[in-house]
Amino acid sequence: MTYDEGLAQRIRDLLVDELDVTDKxxxxxxxxxxxxxxxxxxxxxxGLMVRLDADVAEGLLTEVDVEPFEMRGKALNGWLRVGESRLESDDELREWVERSLDFVRTLPAKV
Structure with missing residues (x-):
């Protein structure tokens, strides 16, 4: 299965004016x-994998259709899996994307 191109385009539309964002x-x-x-x-x-401050991510685990993101059976600290039901409206999607952007921009740039 490949990723949802429609969801990807919705994110691109949100980020069109962001100079420091690329997709890969x-x-x-x-x-x-x-x-x-x-x-x-x-x-x-x-759905969407979202990177957040670990404490913020922990606090959001009580929300519907939000769970820890796991890789090889281990939950990754600060990463959430957000189900499709939480991304239906553009406002919902924007909220998740902006939360993540706000956190990731606090990290030092990778060279």
Whole structure:
């Protein structure tokens, strides 16, 4: 299964004026990077992977259709999997993308 191109385009539309954001195919999905750091990724299994401050991410785990993102059976600190039901409206999607951008921009740029 490939990633949802419609969701990817919606994210591109949100980020059209952002100079420090690029996209790159990774892990079967499409990652959006800020200064070299992954921010959000359109997952090949549906939904969105979102990178946040670890404490913020922990606090959002009580929300519907939000769960820890796991790789090889291990939850990655600060990463969430957001289900499609939480991305239906442009406002919902914008909220997740902006949360992640706000955090990732605090990280030092990768060279």
């Amino acid at each position: 195919r990774m892990f079967g999905g499409l990652a959006f990077l800020v200064n070299g750091h992954m921010s959000v990724t359109v997952s090949r299994t549906g």
